[in-house]
Amino acid sequence: MGLHSTADAAAIRASIRSGAFGGHTSGMAPGKLQCNLAILPAAHALDFLRFCQRNPKPCPVVGVSETGDPMLPTLGVDIDIRTDVPRYRIFRDGVLTGEVTDIRDLWTDDLVSVALGCSFTFENALVRAGIPVRHIEDGVNVPMFRTNIPLVPAGPFNGHMVVTMRPIPEAMVDKAHGISARFPQAHGAPIATGDPRALGIADLAKPDYGDAVAVKPGEVPVFWACGVTPQNVLRDARLPLCITHSPGHMLISDVAEDAETPIYQS
Amino acid sequence: MGLHSTADAAAIRASIRSGAFGGHTSGMAPGKLQCNLAILPAAHALDFLRFCQRNPKPCPVVGVSETGDPMLPTLGVDIDIRTDVPRYRIFRDGVLTGEVTDIRDLWTDDLVSVALGCSFTFENALVRAGIPVRHIEDGVNVPMFRTNIPLVPAGPFNGHMVVTMRPIPEAMVDKAHGISARFPQAHGAPIATGDPRALGIADLAKPDYGDAVAVKPGEVPVFWACGVTPQNVLRDARLPLCITHSPGHMLISDVAEDAETPIYQS
Numbered sequence: 315m316g317l318h319s320t321a322d323a324a325a326i327r328a329s330i331r332s333g334a335f336g337g338h339t340s341g342m343a344p345g346k347l348q349c350n351l352a353i354l355p356a357a358h359a360l361d362f363l364r365f366c367q368r369n370p371k372p373c374p375v376v377g378v379s380e381t382g383d384p385m386l387p388t389l390g391v392d393i394d395i396r397t398d399v400p401r402y403r404i405f406r407d408g409v410l411t412g413e414v415t416d417i418r419d420l421w422t423d424d425l426v427s428v429a430l431g432c433s434f435t436f437e438n439a440l441v442r443a444g445i446p447v448r449h450i451e452d453g454v455n456v457p458m459f460r461t462n463i464p465l466v467p468a469g470p471f472n473g474h475m476v477v478t479m480r481p482i483p484e485a486m487v488d489k490a491h492g493i494s495a496r497f498p499q500a501h502g503a504p505i506a507t508g509d510p511r512a513l514g515i516a517d518l519a520k521p522d523y524g525d526a527v528a529v530k531p532g533e534v535p536v537f538w539a540c541g542v543t544p545q546n547v548l549r550d551a552r553l554p555l556c557i558t559h560s561p562g563h564m565l566i567s568d569v570a571e572d573a574e575t576p577i578y579q580s
Numbered sequence: 581m582g583l584h585s586t587a588d589a590a591a592i593r594a595s596i597r598s599g600a601f602g603g604h605t606s607g608m609a610p611g612k613l614q615c616n617l618a619i620l621p622a623a624h625a626l627d628f629l630r631f632c633q634r635n636p637k638p639c640p641v642v643g644v645s646e647t648g649d650p651m652l653p654t655l656g657v658d659i660d661i662r663t664d665v666p667r668y669r670i671f672r673d674g675v676l677t678g679e680v681t682d683i684r685d686l687w688t689d690d691l692v693s694v695a696l697g698c699s700f701t702f703e704n705a706l707v708r709a710g711i712p713v714r715h716i717e718d719g720v721n722v723p724m725f726r727t728n729i730p731l732v733p734a735g736p737f738n739g740h741m742v743v744t745m746r747p748i749p750e751a752m753v754d755k756a757h758g759i760s761a762r763f764p765q766a767h768g769a770p771i772a773t774g775d776p777r778a779l780g781i782a783d784l785a786k787p788d789y790g791d792a793v794a795v796k797p798g799e800v801p802v803f804w805a806c807g808v809t810p811q812n813v814l815r816d817a818r819l820p821l822c823i824t825h826s827p828g829h830m831l832i833s834d835v836a837e838d839a840e841t842p843i844y845q846s
Contacts (some may be wrong), residue, residue, distance in 0.1 A: 360626045364644045
């Protein structure tokens with residue numbers, strides 16, 4: 315289909331909207347903020363925003379639509395959330411009922427879209443700084459683990475944090491911490507470093523989601539809050555309807571990933 | 581009354597709750613995050629949180645209560661928002677109708693409290709770094725100005741940004757920028773430096789709020805987003821009821837002002 319990863323965000327979204335592209339967005343539109351997505355009924359939106367405010371590391375809110383309006387102007391030009399994400403998951407009463415590439419037929423006047431920062435942002439910064447990111451080198455998904463870290467509840471939203479793990483050479487751990495801390499809109503600094511058992515993780519070779527990667531001699535496992543957290547929390551809240559992106563199929567915004575605030579300035 | 585500025589946050593809140601202290605909170609409980617306050621009906625809370633998300637520099641949300649619950653556990657131990665702020669302003673339909681030290685008789689099951697970061701946080705950091713802060717040196721209020729910078733609207737909330745101005749020695753401007761940028765929960769980096777006319781400010785000697793301070797030779801006026809912005813926006817939205825803190829009479833939280841996230845960990 316001729317779409318290069320370096321195409322600009324608008325061109326990629328146009329390709330997604332037309333149906334020409336429907337794949338993973340990792341590495342696309344370099345420098346642009348990519349987003350996790352949660353669409354839910356307005357009746358639950360205040361509680362969900364409270365939940366995100368109380369759990370900002372796994373749930374950094376970068377955009378919120380008007381109720382019933384499918385556009386997200388604060389994240390870019392002509393972003394229609396019904397068509398501009400490559401793949402969506404539909405949950406009804408907490409059950410995954412389908413995976414689609416277009417949600418125009420599901421859109422109603424009472425839906426609110428919430429965009430959340432994602433780890434692609436700080437991973438790009440780590441790579442630029444010469445810090446190896448194992449799962450990118452290996453061409454697999456990042457390993458993700460459920461933890462024993464309780465979230466701060468709000469309304470029907472509650473649960474435990476999911477984390478990603480990246481093995482970092484011991485001498486580079488402080489640098490990785492400092493770099494990712496500069497991106498609070500994308501999970502920020504690691505939430506833990508070292509012993510996985512302190513987080514209730516029994517075996518790094520058996521991630522709950524994604525793929526296992528090797529932790530080599532001289533490397534330390536470093537754990538970051540993960541955007542799967544809100545996905546699980548939304549599922550467990552058993553809302554009548556909730557729509558998310560499919561893993562890896564993110565919303566590509568027009569906002570620079572190193573912007574101080576995630577508000578598009580035309 | 582024997583209350584020292586170095587008393588801990590809980591002791592100061594107890595003194596406020598008992599009525600023993602009702603003054604300005606500047607410089608009190610050093611190292612603790614102080615907050616602007618907005619209390620509004622739940623029917624408008626989703627729009628207000630959307631407004632804050634879209635205008636994070638003037639409106640950095642650091643805490644949101646449950647609907648109808650006067651406690652703010654994510655900001656500290658036993659914080660009762662009805663009694664623990666030294667002075668409140670009551671607005672009805674956009675009109676200031678009173679200033680009180682206790683809002684227990686006004687509290688209803690449909691109110692939501694929103695706490696917002698305040699400039700005390702980065703000012704403390706500037707002072708620690710040896711950067712002079714003129715209005716603190718002069719013992720007056722910071723000068724504040726209305727600007728021509730439009731806010732991003734949400735529901736009934738809209739308007740223009742209010743900024744504070746601090747004259748900074750030219751050689752220290754970059755350092756002041758870098759320090760305040762580390763506090764996104766407290767207005768973050770300056771929004772402008774230099775010519776006030778670029779912001780629609782006619783005369784630095786005539787602030788719209790607070791007190792004028794001298795800009796001396798070799799100093800540059802530096803402008804930060806200001807917490808008066810949401811106060812004006814709330815007033816102009818003419819909600820049936822809205823309660824704010826009185827200027828300078830802030831909520832003192834138990835959260836460290838340099839915490840990565842404004843969530844109290846007991």
